[in-house]
Amino acid sequence: MARWFSLALLLLFGGGSAEAQPSASGWEIYRNTRYGVSLRYPDRLFRLERSSDGGDGDLYVARSGSAKLLIGALRNRDRATPAAYRRMIEARSYRGFDVTYRTGGQGWFVISGIGQGQIFYEKVMFSCGGALINSFALVYDVAERNVFDRVVEGIEPTFRPDFRICDRIILSDTNLGRF
DSSP: OTTTTHHHHHHHHOOOOEEEEOOTTSEEEEEETTTTEEEEEETTTEEEEEEOTTSSEEEEEETTSSEEEEEEEEEOTTOOOHHHHHHHHHHHHSTTSEEEEEEEETTEEEEEEEETTEEEEEEEEEEGGGTEEEEEEEEEEGGGHHHHHHHHHHHGGGOEEOGGGHHHHHHHTTTOOOO
16 A cells, blocks of 8 residues: 555655656646657646656656645556545545545546645546556645646546557556456
8 A cells, every 4th residue: 555655645745757748738748758748738837847867757846835736657466446446545644634525537537625724636547558647636725726726627538548558558567356
């Protein structure tokens, strides 16, 4: 179970193989080539604060300081199901928050909530037959809700895993099972 929480710890305290590419719309394309996760985010609002040493994620901070955007992927070495991983995330990452929204399907879930003067939104997608867990989370001040609710709405439909890397990931982790 400690491995599940490792991405958040690496992002918060780590030191990547991610890149940002400019687009005409003012939203950058974030692409992690090692784990094949991508999304678009508004670079005018965020700056990269740190990348994990392992190349599995990045932490962006709002230029105003009122929000954090975490993007990453990790290998599902513990063979967690989406439901088990969701319960763990709620208990560890969002202790002190009221989870007000939960939805999900085969291999994915979204949770959102409010607490401690902040709102969080996290989307998680399992890919490569469950071998990878891809996620993005945005935590922001309630006072900035009018700005960052729209950011979530812009990021969410662009967030996706790249299944072309699955053969490489699965072959390098032959002990991982599928859910």
